Each structure stands twice: as structure tokens, then as C-alpha cells.
Amino acid sequence: MSLKPPFFSRRVLLAAFAVFTLLLPCIGARAQTDPLPSWGDGPAKKAIVDLVKTTTDKASPHFVPPEARIATFDQDGTTWVEHPIYTQVVYCLELVPTVVKTRPELKNVEPFKTVLSGDREAIAKLSMKDLEKIAAVTLFGMTVDEFRADVEKWISTAKHPRWDRLYTELTYQPMLEVMRYLRANDFKTYIVTGGGQDFVRTYSYRVYGIPPDQVVGTAGGVKYGYDKSGKPILTKEPRLLLNDNFAGKPEGIHLEIGARPVIAFGNSTGDREMLEYTKAGDGARLALLVLHDDAAREYAYGPAQGLPDTKVGTFTQALYDEAKKNAWSIISMKNDWRKIFAFER
Amino acid sequence: MSLKPPFFSRRVLLAAFAVFTLLLPCIGARAQTDPLPSWGDGPAKKAIVDLVKTTTDKASPHFVPPEARIATFDQDGTTWVEHPIYTQVVYCLELVPTVVKTRPELKNVEPFKTVLSGDREAIAKLSMKDLEKIAAVTLFGMTVDEFRADVEKWISTAKHPRWDRLYTELTYQPMLEVMRYLRANDFKTYIVTGGGQDFVRTYSYRVYGIPPDQVVGTAGGVKYGYDKSGKPILTKEPRLLLNDNFAGKPEGIHLEIGARPVIAFGNSTGDREMLEYTKAGDGARLALLVLHDDAAREYAYGPAQGLPDTKVGTFTQALYDEAKKNAWSIISMKNDWRKIFAFER
Numbered sequence: 001m002s003l004k005p006p007f008f009s010r011r012v013l014l015a016a017f018a019v020f021t022l023l024l025p026c027i028g029a030r031a032q033t034d035p036l037p038s039w040g041d042g043p044a045k046k047a048i049v050d051l052v053k054t055t056t057d058k059a060s061p062h063f064v065p066p067e068a069r070i071a072t073f074d075q076d077g078t079t080w081v082e083h084p085i086y087t088q089v090v091y092c093l094e095l096v097p098t099v100v101k102t103r104p105e106l107k108n109v110e111p112f113k114t115v116l117s118g119d120r121e122a123i124a125k126l127s128m129k130d131l132e133k134i135a136a137v138t139l140f141g142m143t144v145d146e147f148r149a150d151v152e153k154w155i156s157t158a159k160h161p162r163w164d165r166l167y168t169e170l171t172y173q174p175m176l177e178v179m180r181y182l183r184a185n186d187f188k189t190y191i192v193t194g195g196g197q198d199f200v201r202t203y204s205y206r207v208y209g210i211p212p213d214q215v216v217g218t219a220g221g222v223k224y225g226y227d228k229s230g231k232p233i234l235t236k237e238p239r240l241l242l243n244d245n246f247a248g249k250p251e252g253i254h255l256e257i258g259a260r261p262v263i264a265f266g267n268s269t270g271d272r273e274m275l276e277y278t279k280a281g282d283g284a285r286l287a288l289l290v291l292h293d294d295a296a297r298e299y300a301y302g303p304a305q306g307l308p309d310t311k312v313g314t315f316t317q318a319l320y321d322e323a324k325k326n327a328w329s330i331i332s333m334k335n336d337w338r339k340i341f342a343f344e345r
Numbered sequence: 346m347s348l349k350p351p352f353f354s355r356r357v358l359l360a361a362f363a364v365f366t367l368l369l370p371c372i373g374a375r376a377q378t379d380p381l382p383s384w385g386d387g388p389a390k391k392a393i394v395d396l397v398k399t400t401t402d403k404a405s406p407h408f409v410p411p412e413a414r415i416a417t418f419d420q421d422g423t424t425w426v427e428h429p430i431y432t433q434v435v436y437c438l439e440l441v442p443t444v445v446k447t448r449p450e451l452k453n454v455e456p457f458k459t460v461l462s463g464d465r466e467a468i469a470k471l472s473m474k475d476l477e478k479i480a481a482v483t484l485f486g487m488t489v490d491e492f493r494a495d496v497e498k499w500i501s502t503a504k505h506p507r508w509d510r511l512y513t514e515l516t517y518q519p520m521l522e523v524m525r526y527l528r529a530n531d532f533k534t535y536i537v538t539g540g541g542q543d544f545v546r547t548y549s550y551r552v553y554g555i556p557p558d559q560v561v562g563t564a565g566g567v568k569y570g571y572d573k574s575g576k577p578i579l580t581k582e583p584r585l586l587l588n589d590n591f592a593g594k595p596e597g598i599h600l601e602i603g604a605r606p607v608i609a610f611g612n613s614t615g616d617r618e619m620l621e622y623t624k625a626g627d628g629a630r631l632a633l634l635v636l637h638d639d640a641a642r643e644y645a646y647g648p649a650q651g652l653p654d655t656k657v658g659t660f661t662q663a664l665y666d667e668a669k670k671n672a673w674s675i676i677s678m679k680n681d682w683r684k685i686f687a688f689e690r
Contacts (some may be wrong), residue, residue, distance in 0.1 A: 067556050144599060154520065188558070201603045211412050212603030213533070213558070222599050224592035224618055232618070232625045234599050241586055247569035254489060254546050254567050254579050256585065260544045273569055273577070280577045321367030 062284035066186040075193040094331035407629035411531040420538040539590040594619035
């Protein structure tokens with residue numbers, strides 16, 4: 001091809017360059033690569049992609065307007081590791097020495113005495129009642145700002161013993177990709193967790209890209225008042241407003257979201273009602289359950305593992321059967337996830 | 346200026362046209378007209394525009410990242426007419442005949458008998474206890490879907506007696522402009538109302554462009570269960586979770602938003618704590634109170650009117666003094682709003 005100089009005058013080149021630069025984002029969007037690279041090409045990935053296509057295509061009978069595109073994610077066992085013990089429980093246990101410093105009267109009182117002993121076996125045997133006593137002094141009584149500062153400090157340094165990594169690094173890469181993929185398709189993504197709403201909100205935006213108001217969780221009341229200098233404060237009270245587990249999940253979704261999810265992710269019986277409620281809506285809806293079946297890369301527990309259910313993340317055989325019967329999708333960590341954590345090579 | 350044909354070759358023209366078309370949105374943004382045309386150039390408008398500028402300019406010491414740009418609006422008396430009686434109370438009263446049809450045992454029982462009589466004077470004298478009895482049968486006991494359908498049906502036809510217009514037409518045009526202006530500057534806008542959360546959510550997106558999850562209001566619990574066909578339902582229970590008035594406003598903001606507002610609008614003592622909490626935050630914060638001082642175009646009540654406070658929208662002299670002392674902005678409907686309703690010429 002011969003180029004004649006007048007054909008490519010400086011003006012034409014500048015104009016063409018400007019057009020090219022301005023069109024770059026469009027070109028990028030067209031040449032888009034797989035939005036879910038950590039997912040294997042199995043039925044779970046297909047179900048997610050199909051749901052997004054059918055609800056965002058204006059010509060589809062299942063089209064959902066952007067303002068009604070709601071996606072909810074359980075957290076523990078669904079978006080990050082919940083084994084061998086919920087991260088928030090670790091937080092409470094590890095905060096006990098600090099609390100005892102300001103409240104020395106607790107030092108020789110159970111269950112605090114056991115926690116301070118550092119005896120892991122004894123700590124693992126603490127009852128639900130003991131844990132509630134520990135929660136009462138570590139989760140309530142302080143201002144919401146103090147609580148946030150305490151959690152931020154802890155979560156930026158505390159590590160999971162198996163991987164020796166921050167808990168926030170133990171989020172599942174495939175789920176982070178799904179969240180981004182859904183948001184790119186104008187879905188609003190929410191965490192709907194049995195964990196503490198205030199706890200998860202401290203890191204949800206940084207870790208999941210989910211702002212505090214899109215975190216629904218177990219929540220206690222707060223009391224408005226004033227500190228000694230007259231500045232308004234909100235104090236965390238041991239008064240349960242929402243137990244965001246089981247039936248509490250759709251109830252919490254109604255309270256804080258006010259619309260039914262189009263797609264919902266869970267991993268245990270605590271998510272059953274949320275998935276059931278999601279699927280009972282009109283049009284196309286998708287419910288998914290994460291199955292922990294990869295002891296090598298993460299953990300294996302629940303049905304079809306030949307292993308008993310563990311205390312946490314109870315994915316029972318009954319739940320598995322219900323999922324199969326109602327066409328909920330099962331996400332096999334072993335088969336559906338090429339990569340589990342971002343730090344994997 | 347002489348135009349030489351080769352200078353404007355077809356290629357140059359096409360390229361220039363393409364560039365021009367692609368740049369149109371930018372040009373439009375620069376030539377942008379006043380985003381608040383219904384506002385007079387007074388101190389209230391200036392305070393709003395200054396707040397937006399200082400919190401969205403990256404070079405400003407008061408810059409707020411987009412995810413923390415929270416704007417909250419009270420509803421009754423702040424974004425729509427609350428006189429002579431709250432719209433939701435009108436809804437409850439007007440629903441009584443329908444309720445009595447299915448529950449005839451209420452027909453001769455007070456306060457339902459009075460409501461059915463249609464005697465306006467007697468109805469106006471109903472006590473708070475009477476109104477609670479009416480609320481109990483009109484706001485609770487049905488599923489959330491049934492309630493939504495009832496409200497949608499009513500609000501699409503019921504009219505305000507003074508203007509003979511739909512209640513949703515009696516929203517304040519200047520406030521709708523502020524909401525759009527804030528959203529255009531990446532603020533997230535919320536209704537924080539003493540009214541029923543479920544009630545306001547039925548029309549909030551259509552009327553204010555605010556989706557259900559950004560409506561915080563007085564809220565009762567719901568109970569998850571199943572209808573006769575086994576379909577999951579959520580039933581509204583007469584169990585108060587959040588009284589979103591006074592101290593309940595910052596408490597509700599914490600529960601459902603989880604972050605402190607940067608800017609908050611109210612009009613009565615019920616908004617006092619929300620404004621106080623907003624202003625107590627770091628950096629630039631703005632609190633504003635709507636003063637109803639325009640009897641000709643809307644109503645005049647509250648301080649500086651020489652009129653006694655009315656039952657609703659109690660803007661007391663004490664609140665006015667507190668606002669002045671703490672540099673909260675007063676929005677005078679008479680002086681600050683060129684236009685109150687969209688239907689005005």
C-alpha cells in the first residue's frame with residue numbers, strides 16, 4: 001500500500017487519533033475477555049451467565065429493570081473461609097485480653113478464664129452460652145465508632161493459622177468475580193450474613209466493593225446519646241433487632257433491602273429460606289449453594305463428602321436433596337473453581 | 346474567511362463530525378445550566394452548592410470519596426406536603442371501609458364507627474390511641490405484597506383536597522432538583538422518614554428516583570411463613586423494630602445505612618437528632634431545615650410565622666434557635682423557592 005502524503009494530512013491524523021482515543025472504551029468492551037476466569041465451564045457458571053443474560057436483555061421475557069436487579073451473598077463459607085471457626089468469633093476471643101485489662105473483675109470468671117488460658121482444646125469446647133457471654137463484652141457497650149476502629153485494627157493484622165494470611169485474603173476469587181460481573185450488569189450486590197452487620201461493614205467496601213448500606217447482617221440496637229463533651233454518639237446495645245439467619249434472612253432482606261433478590265448465594269441451612277424466597281419470585285431467579293468438597297485447597301464438609309457435618313456451615317443432606325429437587329445450583333469448589341484464592345498461582 | 350475545498354475533504358469532515366459527536370456529552374456538561382432552577386439565589390442554595398463543591402473537589406481539604414457521599418431527606422414537610430394531615434394517616438383512614446367489609450365486627454366499635462361516619466370534625470379529634478387502633482388493622486396482618494398492592498392502588502388515585510391533585514404531585518420541585526443534583530455528584534440519596542418504611546417504598550423510586558433499599562422509615566417486623574399453596578410469604582407484624590423519629594433517626598441511619606450523612610434535610614423536631622448527628626461528623630457537613638412560611642402557595646406554620654405550631658411538623662422556636670446557633674441552614678419556602686410544585690406555571 002502506497003501512502004500519499006496529502007492523504008494523511010496532519011489534520012486527518014489528529015482527528016483520527018482523537019476518534020480512536022474516544023472510541024477506546026467501546027473497543028475494550030467489545031474485546032472483553034471472560035468475566036469469570038476462575039470458574040470452570042460447568043453448569044454453575046452457565047447458570048449464572050444465563051441468568052444475567054436473560055434478565056438484562058430488553059427483548060427477553062425475563063427482563064428485569066436495573067433498579068430491581070438484586071443479588072445477595074451469604075458471607076461465611078460462601079464468600080470467604082468459615083473453617084475451623086467463624087472469623088468474627090476469633091475476633092471476640094482475641095479481644096478478651098484487651099477487655100479484661102479494662103474490666104479486671106472478669107479475669108477469674110468463666111468463660112473468660114478459659115479464653116485467657118490459651119488452652120485451645122478447652123476454648124474449642126466452650127458452649128454457645130459461653131460464646132454469648134464473650135460476645136456481650138466484645139460486641140456491645142462501646143460506641144459504633146470505637147467498635148469500627150477495633151475491628152479495623154484487628155482485621156488488618158489477624159491471620160488464619162492454616163494459610164498464615166489475613167482473613168480478608170481468604171475471600172473466594174470466583175465470588176469476587178461474580179460480584180464484579182453482576183455489578184457490571186447493573187445488579188446491586190449485597191452481603192446477607194448471619195454474622196454481625198457492624199463487623200462486616202468495616203471491611204465490606206474494601207474487600208468486596210460493597211458499601212456499608214448493602215450489608216445486611218445480625219444486628220443489635222444502638223442508642224443515641226452524648227459523650228462527656230456533649231458530642232453525639234451511638235452506643236451498641238445488647239438488644240437483638242435482627243437475627244439474620246434462617247427465616248431471619250428474608251425478613252432482614254425485607255427490612256433493609258425491601259425487594260426480593262433475583263439471584264442468591266449461600267452454603268448452609270442458614271441460607272435455606274433466603275434461597276427459597278428468591279426462587280419463589282416471578283420470572284427468572286437463581287439460587288446457588290457452595291459445596292465445600294475440596295480438602296486439598298480448602299476444606300471438605302457437608303453432604304456427598306462421606307464426612308459428618310461440622311458445627312459451622314451446616315450443609316445437610318436434606319438441604320442437598322432440596323436443592324436438587326428445586327433446581328438450585330450446586331457450586332462444587334473442587335470442580336467449578338479453577339482458582340479459589342487470589343494468591344494462588 | 347475563504348474556504349478551499351481540499352482543506353475540507355470528506356475524510357476531514359467525517360472525522361471532525363465523529364469527534365464532535367463523541368465530545369457532545371462533555372460540551373453539554375460544560376454548558377450546563379443551573380441544576381437548581383427552582384431555587385432563588387439565597388443563602389440556602391449557596392450552602393448546598395458550596396457543600397457539593399467542597400466535598401467533590403479532589404483538591405479540597407473536605408473531599409469525600411464517592412462511596413461516603415450520603416444525603417438524607419426527611420419526607421413529610423420536607424419533600425412533600427404534610428398538611429393538614431400526614432398522607433399515610435389519610436391512607437389508613439380511607440382504608441377503614443375496606444377493612445370493615447372483611448371484618449364486620451369492627452363496624453360498631455370505636456374508633457372505626459367514627460371513621461365510617463365520615464364526620465370530619467369528629468375524625469380530626471381522634472386521639473393518638475384511636476389512630477394506633479386504626480393503624481393496627483390497616484398496616485399489619487397482611488403480606489408485604491398485599492400491602493404494597495393496596496398502597497400502590499390508593500396512591501395512584503387519592504387526591505389532596507386543597508389542590509385536587511395526587512399526593513405524589515405535591516412533592517417539592519426544589520427538593521427533587523436537589524436530589525438529582527446530589528446524585529449527579531455521586532451522592533447516594535436516602536429518605537429517612539418517621540412515616541412507614543413499607544409505605545414510602547411503594548412509590549419512592551417512581552417519585553424521588555430513590556430505590557426501596559434507600560428508604561429508612563418506621564418499621565415493624567415481618568414474619569416468614571407459607572401460604573396455603575406452600576408459597577413463601579412475609580407477613581407484616583405489629584411489632585415495632587424502629588421508630589424512625591427523633592433519636593430513632595440516627596439509630597435508623599446506623600441500622601440501614603451504616604454511615605453518617607454528609608448533608609441532611611428536615612423540617613421538624615423529629616429531624617433534630619438526624620441534623621445534629623450529621624453536623625457532628627468530621628469535615629464539611631450541612632444540615633438544613635425547611636421553614637413553612639408561605640400560606641399563599643403552601644402553608645405557614647412554625648416559628649417566625651406568628652402562628653402556633655400545628656400538630657404535625659413541629660418546627661418549634663427552640664429548634665429555630667438551635668439551628669441559628671449551630672449554623673444549620675433555614676430554607677424559607679417563601680424566599681428560597683421560586684417554584685414549589687412542578688405543576689405551577
